[in-house]
Amino acid sequence: MPDPKKPWKILNQKVVFRNPFLKLRVDNILGPDGKERSVNVTNSGHSNIIIPIDGSGLFYLVCQWRHPRNYYSWEFPGGRRDGQETSVETAKRELLEETGLSAKSLEVLGSLDLLSGLSENSYDILLAHEVRKIRKITDNEDGIQEVKAVTITELLSMIGSEIKNAQSIAALMLYLRNQML
Numbered sequence: 001m002p003d004p005k006k007p008w009k010i011l012n013q014k015v016v017f018r019n020p021f022l023k024l025r026v027d028n029i030l031g032p033d034g035k036e037r038s039v040n041v042t043n044s045g046h047s048n049i050i051i052p053i054d055g056s057g058l059f060y061l062v063c064q065w066r067h068p069r070n071y072y073s074w075e076f077p078g079g080r081r082d083g084q085e086t087s088v089e090t091a092k093r094e095l096l097e098e099t100g101l102s103a104k105s106l107e108v109l110g111s112l113d114l115l116s117g118l119s120e121n122s123y124d125i126l127l128a129h130e131v132r133k134i135r136k137i138t139d140n141e142d143g144i145q146e147v148k149a150v151t152i153t154e155l156l157s158m159i160g161s162e163i164k165n166a167q168s169i170a171a172l173m174l175y176l177r178n179q180m181l
Helices: 087-099 152-158 166-180
Strands: 009-018 023-030 036-043 047-052 059-066 071-075 078-080 105-113 122-129 144-150
Touching: 047 059, 047 087, 047 166, 059 087, 059 152, 071 166, 078 087, 087 105, 087 122, 087 144, 105 166, 122 166, 144 152
Parallel strands: 047 122
Antiparallel strands: 009 023, 023 036, 047 078, 059 071, 059 144, 105 122
């Protein structure tokens, strides 16, 4: 356990880039060993991951283009909060925008860190109970190409091949933990 008398100390911080979607800051810090270091810290806002499940137990995934990785990714829907939205409000909006689904109820399962060595962001995981289709998705600005429903067995078999998105995998782990406890 680290010595609590020698915490990491922030010497100074400087924002080096900012746009509506991302802030990049450089922190100069003093480590417990007395050495100064520079750490890059990103902030892209608070986000949600939504695990949609219908009344028969099928999970819904979106197939979304991920430009930095240059491939389509199967993952749970989700996105950033707008303004002062709550996690539940964000989940309702993102679920409808990305899948055309609406949930009978939404349950916050927990919160996880996003790249804790690089980012100060966290994201909430929400379970969308008894989802149903209420509209088609048209002209999706997020690059979503398809929405599909899968069983838990199919979902687990997709991990590492079709599902590489760590946030979706971590969200599924939180869901499974809650089911087992």
